[in-house]
Amino acid sequence: MPEYKLIYFNARGRAELARWIFAYGGIPYTDERIEKADWPDKKKSIPGGKLPVLMVDDKPLPQSLAIARYLAKQAGLVPTDDLEAAYCDALADTLSDVTGEGYKIMFSSQSEEEKKKIYREEFFPNVMAPVLERLNKRLQDREWFIDDKITWADLMISLVFGEVRKRKAELLDAYPAVITLVQKVRDNAAIKQHQETAPDTPF
Amino acid sequence: MPEYKLIYFNARGRAELARWIFAYGGIPYTDERIEKADWPDKKKSIPGGKLPVLMVDDKPLPQSLAIARYLAKQAGLVPTDDLEAAYCDALADTLSDVTGEGYKIMFSSQSEEEKKKIYREEFFPNVMAPVLERLNKRLQDREWFIDDKITWADLMISLVFGEVRKRKAELLDAYPAVITLVQKVRDNAAIKQHQETAPDTPF
Known part of the structure; x- marks a missing residue:
């Protein structure tokens, strides 16, 4: 299994669905929560400059629904039909x-x-x-x-x-x-x- | 193969990607284009009242990207990884x-x-x-x-x-x-x- 790190603000917002899928699937991950004050600095290191981002073995995947759909496949939550x-x-x-x-x-x-x-x-x-x-x-x-x-x-x-x-x-x-x-x-x-x-x- | 009918306005807009995928995959479909004047009447018959909609054997699939992704799978345009x-x-x-x-x-x-x-x-x-x-x-x-x-x-x-x-x-x-x-x-x-x-x- 790849190493997963989910990067988002300290909020549910657009990252919570991914967190639920991680939880449901019992998939280990790092839940990195960025404080608003640290965001302007951190932003430069995020490709596209938007959160959430899922790091998959250090490769970034942006877009909350793309992240959720990908994780849902790993957790058996996407229909095969x-x-x-x-x-x-x-x-x-x-x-x-x-x-x-x-x-x-x-x-x-x-x-x-x-x-x-x-x-x-x-x-x-x-x-x-x-x-x-x-x-x-x-x-x-x-x-x-x-x-x-x-x-x-x-x-x-x-x-x-x-x-x-x-x-x-x-x-x-x-x-x-x-x-x-x-x-x-x-x-x-x-x-x-x-x-x-x-x-x-x-x- | 199911019967496909793509319903949208007479525009490229948010339906054109689906049309390109149909074309690329050589998949037959009906391209229904609604004139603006007919939309208020037609709207009532569309679940969710938004276009585009893809009719798959008379079952409606809304949302342009959900439509495109589904058709892309049929056309071999979605990676298996x-x-x-x-x-x-x-x-x-x-x-x-x-x-x-x-x-x-x-x-x-x-x-x-x-x-x-x-x-x-x-x-x-x-x-x-x-x-x-x-x-x-x-x-x-x-x-x-x-x-x-x-x-x-x-x-x-x-x-x-x-x-x-x-x-x-x-x-x-x-x-x-x-x-x-x-x-x-x-x-x-x-x-x-x-x-x-x-x-x-x-x-």
Whole structure:
């Protein structure tokens, strides 16, 4: 097995999915967390200057979803059927789009009051709710996102909507099948242990 | 082989990579192009309400890169080595980020003069040039993005930077290895024929 080092800020953010996959797969790795103050200096040594980066035996792999998909293959969390793998990829891109929109609001220069209003009146009803709606419908007929086997798509669903639940649980009230999946993944022993031992960060 | 129908607007945009992969792989498909005027009506029938969508035997697959990766597997354009496949994925995500930034400027409400200024002073030097720089360095030592075999990453590089060349060829002057790859892919007989026969659209 190669030596893995995951480099990111001291946050869940765009690295947490990789950390969950490492945990689920029992794959050893170094979890390097960079403090904001050290980033301008460190940035020069990162090809592309963006985090997360996964070092695979000292060769850098950028892009959070490329990292997650690669690790998911090592952990047996990518379907071998091409079309099933593609549905996982599409779900991951869709959740990444949603998360990206959410971060954009979070890191904007608006006041907390304005941000709340945008989340409530634009982001949730127009961006997040339609995705939850389709996902809830799909999960009503299946044990996991891809029928009867767990994949990295399930880990990502649980990660993203578990974060939503932490902030405002009632947003998920209308989507019980999603809540069930969020909890089922978080009840996995390895994921649970990771959650309990990972540094406590605001996002 | 399943029946494929690719649904998108009458544009290259985010569907053209899939069309190139279809062409390169000699895979038959229906290229459904929706006129802007018909979109509000058609939108309701598209799960997720976003294009492109690939219909695979009447089952919808959304997300342009999930579509491209799936088709690339069918066309033999995805490396079988997991890490090589991951480098292609990371490159695709990076070029998609760059393209997304470009579209955001293109479709903003600013004047043409303001847009040109943003492209020239912000987008090109800060977003596109750093990617071109790294890519040019990598391609100096290799025949293709992954050593000696063509992958969907090469098709995407040629597509994205060939579009840049069409608009402002001199932006690529400092990146001769990228220019060589752009041309090498576009000289492929199947890609060439597709370019010559596809509808002529502004982007």
